[in-house]
Amino acid sequence: MATGTISWVKFKKDAVEFIKRSEELRDSWEFMVLQEEPGKEILMKKHVYRKMKKNCSDECKEETITMTTTDGELGLSSDSDDSLFEECRALQSSSLSGLCSYEYHIIYSDSYSLPVLYFNSYKEDGRLLTLDEIWENIPCLYQTHVKEEKWSFVTQQDHPILCRPFYQLHPCHTADVMRNVPLDWSNNNYLVTWLSSVGPVVGLNLSLSYATLGNR
Amino acid sequence: MADDREVLREVWEGRLPVAFSLSSDEVSVMEQPEPYYLLVPRQSYLTLVTDKVQKHFKTYTDPDKVGEVWFEYEGQPLKWHIPIGVLFDLYSFSSTLPWKITLHFQNFPDEELLGCRSKEAIESHFMACVKEADCLKHRSQVINGMQKKDHKQLWMGLQNDKFDQFWAINRRLMEHTGDEPFRNIPFRIYQVDKSYIQSLFRPVTDDGEPLTLGDLLKENLPDIIPKIDACVTQVIIQGVEPPLDTPIQWLSEHLSHPDNFLHICVLHETDDR
Incomplete structure (x- = not known):
């Protein structure tokens, strides 16, 4: 393995740990x-709702609302958990206009021996956000x-498994960063x-509770 | 290094005659405009070589409804990011020429096709493929050792259809030192109505014996060889059917597209096209 890259076996192992923690945190990764082979499985997080940025000065007000439903609907599950209730209130209080739904997929690329982040x-x-809106x-x-x-940063590519357009965070610099x-x-x-380094670029913020993974 | 220069030139000069028509629903004048005939390079991309075609048909459609342009063959939207020759081999290999393509300015199918609002989208896609291919062949050492202007020259060579300009740089990407072949072969296998197949494939055995096109196909489509023998399946690369015992390293060096991938079309008799 070249430095900064990971093997598929290591990817799988980390992904299993990651999913387990996600379940504990109700963070909806799945x-x-x-097929049981490299590049044929997707580690996915169904939905994050994010307000569209109007301009840079608005950014401090930007809020990310994470939903724990997996069916992609705005409606919440029957959980009456406090945090969910808060999210629900946040949703009600912020005007729904300008909300976008993001769907993230992590796929192992055996060309690069790296995980690659795709999203729509x-x-x-x-309507799908255009590349200009994504930027x-x-x-x-x-x-x-x-x-x-x-x-050479974020562009649209055919999803390697679903074969339809998805936005891709280019993997070129990943090995350099991780090295x-x-x-x-x-x-x-x-x-x-990796995800806590690159995710925020496209609105994916990882809970700090993941930081103890593999470290216990 | 690719040494059969005649083959490289022959491949580069592959052309397809195309008859472009404007979708009849989108014609806003009294009579349907005549088709626009154009000889297009097999190695290029639909959105890269059709500026004149688009300009021509825009005068026959409602300017208020002109959106992003897209192309279709018999109901099948054509992915512009796949080289033109590969699209033809996949969907129309045995059809008569010229190839009849319908052009649309409305209802862009954004669930199926990548957006292409500028030439930069094509360049970016092309360079991403070249980079991935070099990662497979040389662990990215060649592409990372090049300067930005070299990358630009590759792209300009393709855009302007200049063989010498392109190959002056591309030969470095096709190099392998001494008897050392590529680490892996950058390839994609296409079949109608299926996702493409891409996997890691070394061009030699552990003992250093060269592997062939047949070996690559067997590994990725285990039941294909009997079907080829029974003539119900055809394997097409760059518009020809290479013998299955052709060394895959040679094919990769000579029959790859400018994006440095070997695009292999597998056609089944049952495909309704």
């Missing part, structure tokens, strides 16, 4: 297995990077480190 985002009317919604912190290198992480991957969860 496996979708098509729909507006309330069911606009990347947080200000990364906007300089977007301006300089947007075409510089001073952790021993035999004891640490690669997915958690």
Whole structure:
């Protein structure tokens, strides 16, 4: 294995741990297995609802509302958990206009020996966000990077399994980033480190509770 | 290094005659415009070589309804990001020429086709393929060792249909040192109405024996060989049926598309096209 990359076996092991923790946290990540081979299974998080960014000064007000339903509906499950109740209130209080639904998929690429993040985002009317809208919604912190290198940063690709358009965070720089992480991957969860580094770019914020994974 | 230069040139010069028509629902003038005939490079992309076609048909449609352009063959939306020659081999291999493609300006099927609002989308897709291919062949060492201007030259060579400009750079991506073949062969197998197949495939056995096209097909589609023998399945690369005992390393160096992938079409007699 080249430094910064991971094997499929390690990916699977970390993914299993990751899903287990997600279940404890009710964070709605799940496996979708098509075939038991590299690149044929998707680690997926069904939905996150995010408000569209109007401009950079609005960003501090931006809120991310995570739903724990898996059926993709706005309606909440019968859970009357407090945090869910709070989310529900947040949903009611914020005007629904400008809410987008994001669906994230993590797929192991055996070309790169790396996990790759794919996502799609729909507006309330069911329309897919355009690439320009996707770029606009990347947080200000990364906007300089977007301006300089947007075409090698996030673009649209055919989903390698579903074969329909998805946005992809390019894997080119992943190995470089991960090579510089001073952790021993035999004891640490690669997915958690990777996802907490790249996810925020496209609105995917990982709970800190994942940080103890593989570390226990 | 790819050494059969004549083959490379022959492949590069592959052309297809296409008759483009505007979708009849989208014609806003009294009579249906004549088809627009064009000889297009097999190696290129539909959205890269049809500026004139689009400009021509725009005058026959309602300008208020003009959205993103897309192409269709007998009801099948054509993915612009797959090279033109591969689309033809997959959907129309045995049909008569010119290839009849319908052009649309309305109702872009965004659940099926990647958006392509600018040439940059094509360039970005092309470079992403080249990078992935080099990661498979040389662990990205060649592509990362190149300068930005080299990447640009590859793209400009394809865009302007300049063989020498393109191959001056591409030969480095096709290099292998001494007897050392590529680490893996960048390939994709296409079949009608199925997801494409891509997997890791080394071009030699552990003992260093060269593997062939037949070996690659067997590994990815285990029951294919009897079907080829019975003539119910055809395997097409760059518009030809290469013998199954052709070494896969040679095919990768000579019959890959400019994106550095070997695009293999597997056609079944049962395909209704």
